[in-house]
Amino acid sequence: MKRITIDPITRLEGHGKIEIFLNEDGDVANAYFQIPELRGFEQFSVGRPAEEMPRITNRICGVCPEAHHMAATKALDALYHVEPSSAAKKVREMFYSSFYVTDHTTHFYALGGPDFVMGPDAPPAERNILGVIHKVGVDIGKQVIDTRIRNHHLIKTLGGRGVHPVAGLPGGWSKAITEEERQEFEEIAKKNVDFGLFSLKLFDDIVLANQEYVDLILSDAFTHRTYYMGTVDENNHVNFYDGKIRVVDPQGGEFVKYPAHDYAKHIAERVEPWTYLKFPYLKGVGWKGLEDGMESGLYCATPLSRLNAADGMATPKAQEFFEKFYETLGSKKINGRFEPVHHRLATHWARLIELLYAAERMVELIADSEITDPNIRQVITSTPDEGIGSVEAPRGTLTHHYWTDDKGILTKVNLIVGTTNNYGPIAMSVKKAAQSLIQKGTVISEGLLNKIEMAFRNYDPCMSCATHSLPGQMPLEVTIYDHNGQVIDILSKNI
């Protein structure tokens, strides 16, 4: 069996790599995406007071600290048996929605978008945010940066710090919204809605109006029929902050819906001998390997998954686009809900619909009379023991589970981070991308790295949690082994 290794990140050499195994005929037999993992988090946490977790866990990830902060804060609610007031929940959701607007904006314009805006075959030197701005105009670039800056301002004001928030408390939130801030946030929220609509129009003009791109989205190379997970509210609409976890099967039927604290009853993790990563799967379906279909317990948790798992969006404009999304991609309504869309590249479109929903939700929340209620924290009286908190991180359902002694000192910690849910599906996507360029022992090296990047980029995977280290580039290295394990070729970029 031939073996191909792609090492995506120099700084975590030896850990993060893509391995592609070829069979005797020289075709791709299997592909695995090994995401680097930081080590020693449990040991670091155990023995510390649980109330530090919102500030510690937001250091795990340089990309979605707000998501870890919120999941940790909700885990503390459960740990200390205290329910936040309705006003506190709204302030948290306001903060969290603003984070979603920022995060989804960055991903679309700086990362996922360039594949479409510049075209998947454009040279990498142009396939980035600079290329996008060059093509769509400086004014649009300014809107992107303005959107980030105004939402970072809100996040900093409500979170107590930029980037790494500190405001989450068990049973509440430390920063209430003043009337002056309310007026300011209202403007931010309205601008976000305009920006969301604008971005969807841009997607229409650049992607949907181009048959070549539509064909690419619909192509088999980027399609997998898996189960889908997402958090839904009481109306089965997408919710980022709270609700029940819903899983639908590849045909769109509800497979299970459960409260987040029951995750261990429904999700198991498969250990494979060739990687330290654990692959989560649905216990109720079972492990069938890295395969898709009704019989395989692999599920996906991404913007596309959340739309698939829900019956609709809770805000009007996002709902319009939700319907357009399914109708355009050929999905039929069965028993009142759309069949899932399985085309992975549609995740980028789903992300923009979520962006619009987050913006509309901000407008709703800021208009709520409770939003400036200063009573958003409370005294804790019960003894802590165990708590589970869950939110939808942009990259998938995020679960924090803490155990403490009766003084609130951590004795055990378990986290299922967003990307983890998608380990199986990412491996399948990488395999398909590789299959299209490696056949009968012939490796079409031109475009292989790009296509593999494109395949995993739509999942927006968290590959490393300290992403700023120099030299600041993402190297890719493909090592091709023959069936005796000998290196026959090395392809690399940015090494």
Add this chain to the structure above:
Amino acid sequence: MSTLILGLGNPILTDDGIGVLVAEEVRRQLPESSAVDISEVSIGGLTLMESMIGYDRVILVDAFYGKTATPGRIRRMDLNDLRKISPTQHSASPHDASLITAYETGKSMGFPLPEEVIVYAVDVENISEFGEKPTPAVAAAVPKVVTAILKELSQS
């Protein structure tokens, strides 16, 4: 000349917190009346670029990890050096642009970004394990970088 010193890194990821440690030490040693702004952040790419808007000069302190790294070695680089090692192709992160890409993006949109960006990078060995203390060779580099930065500030 308005100056910002940014210590980059994750303070709970062993050697990755080197930039934060240096920034904290520079703050301790500079007189309170100093006009220099100092911040410790765990950011990169676009957010890093946005935090530099409005300054004439920015000094970044960060960890350097790669095949040629010798733990404790200090590198002083400018934007041109960064351009050479970080072509505008792929990002270190699948979530963000590289600093150079972000910088050029900001420039192309007319944001007032510093002409002078100096990077102090310390070669590190462990950035994948949680811990609040750097390894010995990296810790030993902290006072040296602090001295170099203070000297740089006093010469301007």
